[in-house]
Amino acid sequence: MRIHFTKMHGLGNDFMVIDAVRQDVHITSDMVQAWGDRHFGIGFDQLLIVEPPTRPEVSFRYRIFNADGDEVEQCGNGARCFAAFVAREGLTSSSVISVETAGGIIELHLQDDGMVRVNMGVPRLQPTDVPFKAENFQPLYRVTLDDDPEHSVELSAVSMGNPHAVLLVDDVDSGLVPVLGPLLESHEAFPARVNVGFLQIINRQVGRLRVYERGVGETLACGSGACAAMVAARLQNKLDTHATLQLNGGELTLSWAGEGHPVYMTGPATFVFDGTVDWEEGQDG
Numbered sequence: 001m002r003i004h005f006t007k008m009h010g011l012g013n014d015f016m017v018i019d020a021v022r023q024d025v026h027i028t029s030d031m032v033q034a035w036g037d038r039h040f041g042i043g044f045d046q047l048l049i050v051e052p053p054t055r056p057e058v059s060f061r062y063r064i065f066n067a068d069g070d071e072v073e074q075c076g077n078g079a080r081c082f083a084a085f086v087a088r089e090g091l092t093s094s095s096v097i098s099v100e101t102a103g104g105i106i107e108l109h110l111q112d113d114g115m116v117r118v119n120m121g122v123p124r125l126q127p128t129d130v131p132f133k134a135e136n137f138q139p140l141y142r143v144t145l146d147d148d149p150e151h152s153v154e155l156s157a158v159s160m161g162n163p164h165a166v167l168l169v170d171d172v173d174s175g176l177v178p179v180l181g182p183l184l185e186s187h188e189a190f191p192a193r194v195n196v197g198f199l200q201i202i203n204r205q206v207g208r209l210r211v212y213e214r215g216v217g218e219t220l221a222c223g224s225g226a227c228a229a230m231v232a233a234r235l236q237n238k239l240d241t242h243a244t245l246q247l248n249g250g251e252l253t254l255s256w257a258g259e260g261h262p263v264y265m266t267g268p269a270t271f272v273f274d275g276t277v278d279w280e281e282g283q284d285g
């Protein structure tokens, strides 16, 4: 089977995008892991599959697979690339696109300046919705590491459809990310594992963010992570309603009017190349 794909990225968070509207593609975890390998495959953080809608109120369904092969609920940078992809491919003629993901329905707006503005939906803060093991919602939780009460961190737990832990830190380049990222990503307090964001507040309109992603490791940018960080910072009154988050791959602009309101994220989507890949049924990685 020869499959056509497009390589894209959102601020360096990179994707293999497959049109499963006009191609008959059935993705398996083995395919994702084989193609995601940066030496023996194509290489990506996530694989995005564009499918016909399963509900009348949306134009498409879009599925997201982490490089480790697991299907996940949401991908903000990927959503912007999805929108640019379906527009370039002529799969839509509208500049406003509603799409269904496993984490809920989001709405994308292709702007005249080439940026994509995404309504990422209303963040979910109840621990059971993240999911996170806590009795009830708090803006900040204390989580013990290595079962050592002396070794703990404070974090916020936010779902953007996918789970996020957000830590406010004094310096994102202080070496915490490679140490705490893996520890928290698979911490037993997060039954579905978790994306771990490290946010340094520069001022009330600017933050620096690094994200150690569930199933991938640290990426150059994370859109849903930026939304979760915005929510966590606003819950602690550290950022204003509109803010810019600086990630290693570039900047995203975020807006959140508070609980019960959606988070809006605006940023770029970049095409890199088009390609084809062959896969035989029964082939392993």
Ligand SMILES: N[C@H](CCC[C@H](N)C(=O)O)C(=O)O
Pocket (backbone or CB within 6 Å): 013, 045, 046, 066, 072, 073, 074, 075, 076, 077, 078, 162, 163, 195, 213, 214, 215, 216, 219, 221, 222, 223, 224, 225
């Ligand atoms: N890079 C994506 C996040 C992917 C989330 C995935 N790592 C998960 O397990 O939820 C973004 O821009 O939102």
